[in-house]
Amino acid sequence: xxxxxxxxxxxxxxxxxxxxxxxxxxxxxxxxxxxxxxxxxxxxxxxxxxxxxxxxxxxxxxxxxxxxxxxxxxxxxxxxxxxxxxxxxxxxxxxxxxxxxxxxxxxxxxxxxxxxxxxxxxxxxxxxxxxxxxxxxxxxxxxxxxxxxxxxxxxxxxxxxxxxxxxxxxxxxxxxxxxxxxxx
Amino acid sequence: xxxxxxxxxxxxxxxxxxxxxxxxxxxxxxxxxxxxxxxxxxxxxxxxxxxxxxxxxxxxxxxxxxxxxxxxxxxxxxxxxxxxxxxxxxxxxxxxxxxxxxxxxxxxxxxxxxxxxxxxxxxxxxxxxxxxxxxxxxxxxxxxxxxxxxxxxxxxxxxxxxxxxxxxxxxxxxxxxxxxxxxx
DNA sequence: CGCGCAATATTCAACGTTGACTGCACGCGA
DNA sequence: TCGCGTGCAGTCAACGTTGAATATTGCGCG
Numbered sequence: 120x121x122x123x124x125x126x127x128x129x130x131x132x133x134x135x136x137x138x139x140x141x142x143x144x145x146x147x148x149x150x151x152x153x154x155x156x157x158x159x160x161x162x163x164x165x166x167x168x169x170x171x172x173x174x175x176x177x178x179x180x181x182x183x184x185x186x187x188x189x190x191x192x193x194x195x196x197x198x199x200x201x202x203x204x205x206x207x208x209x210x211x212x213x214x215x216x217x218x219x220x221x222x223x224x225x226x227x228x229x230x231x232x233x234x235x236x237x238x239x240x241x242x243x244x245x246x247x248x249x250x251x252x253x254x255x256x257x258x259x260x261x262x263x264x265x266x267x268x269x270x271x272x273x274x275x276x277x278x279x280x281x282x283x284x285x286x287x288x289x290x291x292x293x294x295x296x297x298x299x300x301x302x303x
Numbered sequence: 304x305x306x307x308x309x310x311x312x313x314x315x316x317x318x319x320x321x322x323x324x325x326x327x328x329x330x331x332x333x334x335x336x337x338x339x340x341x342x343x344x345x346x347x348x349x350x351x352x353x354x355x356x357x358x359x360x361x362x363x364x365x366x367x368x369x370x371x372x373x374x375x376x377x378x379x380x381x382x383x384x385x386x387x388x389x390x391x392x393x394x395x396x397x398x399x400x401x402x403x404x405x406x407x408x409x410x411x412x413x414x415x416x417x418x419x420x421x422x423x424x425x426x427x428x429x430x431x432x433x434x435x436x437x438x439x440x441x442x443x444x445x446x447x448x449x450x451x452x453x454x455x456x457x458x459x460x461x462x463x464x465x466x467x468x469x470x471x472x473x474x475x476x477x478x479x480x481x482x483x484x485x486x487x
Numbered sequence: 488c489g490c491g492c493a494a495t496a497t498t499c500a501a502c503g504t505t506g507a508c509t510g511c512a513c514g515c516g517a
Numbered sequence: 518t519c520g521c522g523t524g525c526a527g528t529c530a531a532c533g534t535t536g537a538a539t540a541t542t543g544c545g546c547g
Binding site: 155156160163 | 533534536539540541
């Protein structure tokens with residue numbers, strides 16, 4: 120669990136700190152870090168005895184903030200979780216794939232256009248990531264984060280090529296579309 | 304929504320039919336098609352007026368099965384949803400990325416080993432997909448499904464290369480690990 | 488000095504996902 | 518004909534995710 124790992128690094132921390140840290144990692148681009156998710160996870164982990172509440176102090180009349188730290192049980196669970204994620208491969212779910220399954224519901228020209236458009240978006244995304252990698256400076260501090268971006272770029276680029284290729288097949292009529300005449 | 308699209312194609316259908324059809328598409332590998340998800344979606348769509356209950360017949364003393372069909376409003380919504388998914392790009396979430404963020408929590412040798420292992424799994428996955436593409440025969444009926452597999456393969460292969468590259472950088476000490484001496 | 492905007496810190500209901508569970512029917516072998 | 522495994526059809530509680538809403542403090546700017 121991501122949250123557990125973050126608490127482990129920065130303990131003792133409160134929910135908002137976790138959130139800020141994750142945002143500074145750009146984690147919103149590769150994980151579920153909506154505020155609700157974080158506080159929910161914190162509470163669940165505390166319930167399970169993986170985290171311990173340290174203090175719950177109040178500054179002025181603002182919401183009380185509860186700080187947490189990792190218990191030995193939590194540390195063990197983190198190591199276990201980490202190993203599982205590193206050693207087991209589960210193909211990720213891409214929300215575009217289900218949409219692509221309905222390709223035959225689209226008129227040919229729109230399908231081709233959309234695929235080309237998508238290829239462009241993908242390359243834009245990849246180029247954007249590349250630029251950010253060159254400009255953001257703190258890579259020497261956490262060089263592996265740069266690798267995460269590189270992976271995203273690589274994925275985007277192959278998918279762009281794939282879009283282009285499929286667009287061509289579709290254009291040639293090798294894949295059928297909503298406006299095909301139903302000759303057989 | 305995937306469910307809406309399936310009902311649209313096969314209407315009138317009941318939940319179990321939808322499930323069977325999706326499984327025959329191997330949809331469990333690229334979408335959320337747990338039985339609960341399907342029935343939930345069906346009910347929600349019916350509530351929203353996108354689907355209409357047609358009959359709810361009973362065979363023997365088995366659970367009554369409710370069949371649905373798409374309303375005009377549902378058809379419109381489907382077209383709209385489909386367009387949105389085709390024209391908008393949202394980078395997908397890969398559960399490995401968060402795990403990779405904790406690379407520095409792993410001893411160097413384990414990190415290298417895990418990455419190499421993952422590269423192998425990815426290639427295995429890609430090769431498996433390739434074999435299935437050659438053996439399963441009904442591609443001429445839905446050739447675009449083959450393209451979906453091809454995309455998965457391509458993704459797996461670039462990621463395998465990436466794993467290998469990162470493993471090398473890690474081995475060389477260009478990325479740091481849990482067992483680094485903390486000389487600054 | 489005071490206005491408003493950004494930052495702080497969390498809660499909540501609504502929505503979505505999961506998979507184990509129930510319970511019947513049907514065909515097949517012993 | 519008995520019993521058992523497989524296929525049919527759906528339910529449910531538990532879990533996870535979302536983002537808008539809330540309410541306060543501090544800071545910059547005219």
